[in-house]
Amino acid sequence: MPNLENLGEFNIINLLQTYIDSSDLIGRNEDAYLYSNNHPYVLVNVDTMTRNSDFLPKQTWKQLGGKLVAITFSDLAAKGATPDLFISSLVLEKTMKESELKELVAAIQKTSNKYGAKYLGGDLGSSVETVLTGVGMGSIKRGKILTRRDARLKDLVCVTGHFGLNTIGLDYLLYPENRKYDIIPDNLFEIGISSLYEPKPRLTEGVLLSENSLATSSIDSSDGLAISLHWIAQASHVGIAIYDLPIHPELKSSLNSFDTVLEITMFGGEEYELIFTIPPANLGKLEQIFYENNCNFYVIGECIDTQGVFVSQNGTLTPVPMKGWDAFRKKIS
Numbered sequence: 001m002p003n004l005e006n007l008g009e010f011n012i013i014n015l016l017q018t019y020i021d022s023s024d025l026i027g028r029n030e031d032a033y034l035y036s037n038n039h040p041y042v043l044v045n046v047d048t049m050t051r052n053s054d055f056l057p058k059q060t061w062k063q064l065g066g067k068l069v070a071i072t073f074s075d076l077a078a079k080g081a082t083p084d085l086f087i088s089s090l091v092l093e094k095t096m097k098e099s100e101l102k103e104l105v106a107a108i109q110k111t112s113n114k115y116g117a118k119y120l121g122g123d124l125g126s127s128v129e130t131v132l133t134g135v136g137m138g139s140i141k142r143g144k145i146l147t148r149r150d151a152r153l154k155d156l157v158c159v160t161g162h163f164g165l166n167t168i169g170l171d172y173l174l175y176p177e178n179r180k181y182d183i184i185p186d187n188l189f190e191i192g193i194s195s196l197y198e199p200k201p202r203l204t205e206g207v208l209l210s211e212n213s214l215a216t217s218s219i220d221s222s223d224g225l226a227i228s229l230h231w232i233a234q235a236s237h238v239g240i241a242i243y244d245l246p247i248h249p250e251l252k253s254s255l256n257s258f259d260t261v262l263e264i265t266m267f268g269g270e271e272y273e274l275i276f277t278i279p280p281a282n283l284g285k286l287e288q289i290f291y292e293n294n295c296n297f298y299v300i301g302e303c304i305d306t307q308g309v310f311v312s313q314n315g316t317l318t319p320v321p322m323k324g325w326d327a328f329r330k331k332i333s
Contacts, residue, residue: 065107080210167268
């Protein structure tokens with residue numbers, strides 16, 4: 001029998017799906033899970049950060065507390081839900097200082113309140129490695145639940161922001177002496193690092209998509225753009241063709257290789273944008289509603305009848321592999 005490292009994260013996820021109960025309104029492989037089948041819909045999500053896998057160099061306890069809440073609520077945003085409650089499980093090292101604990105928990109409470117949720121405490125334990133777990137509960141009082149499985153042929157594929165800055169920021173933090181993207185101006189590294197330390201969930205955008213029944217599918221991009229597109233394609237039984245890579249415009253001017261642009265845009269992660277599909281008929285309404293609420297979106301492709309994810313280069317569609325960070329292999333695969 002293979003061990004978990006041999007299986008890899010995606011095979012493990014597929015295995016776990018066979019044990020998960022689902023409802024008529026939402027599938028098994030989703031960002032958050034449905035607790036109530038009638039309005040107001042109640043959804044719950046859990047997310048975890050560990051010292052060895054997720055903590056970044058020089059990241060403060062304040063930033064860690066805020067990030068735990070933000071990444072948990074990002075999954076609620078992908079469903080169109082508004083956060084209501086946050087609960088934590090804090091497994092801490094005995095050497096942690098009292099002042100650090102106060103900093104961590106104060107940030108959890110402040111960030112929960114910032115997004116309209118109450119922080120209700122949770123569980124506490126100790127271990128040789130810090131493990132921070134967040135549980136978010138949110139609700140949809142009106143509108144539809146956004147899932148990964150309802151995209152249709154000819155739907156437009158959209159994102160709420162540009163990609164790439166987090167990838168180069170992570171490269172800067174983890175490999176300061178051997179940076180892969182050292183041709184990038186320093187100010188762009190700083191923006192990417194700031195976003196890594198303090199991500200912002202796209203809650204307003206998710207609610208607008210849900211309340212106005214604009215989107216047919218939705219997912220957050222925390223696992224990387226390529227992986228997230230594959231999850232939508234698989235769940236909805238469609239293909240996805242990307243015609244316009246959503247690379248950050250300031251990055252694009254610094255890169256002269258299509259392969260590098262593709263790598264930075266598709267295979268990064270830690271970018272908490274929403275990826276969603278809409279019928280072409282909804283485009284005008286989406287433009288108006290997002291404009292009125294100071295929200296951005298970009299059309300990057302469409303759903304096609306060939307299963308898989310593809311990127312257009314010189315008029316030819318090339319398959320994009322389902323790769324990104326693998327938590328069990330500790331590498332990009």
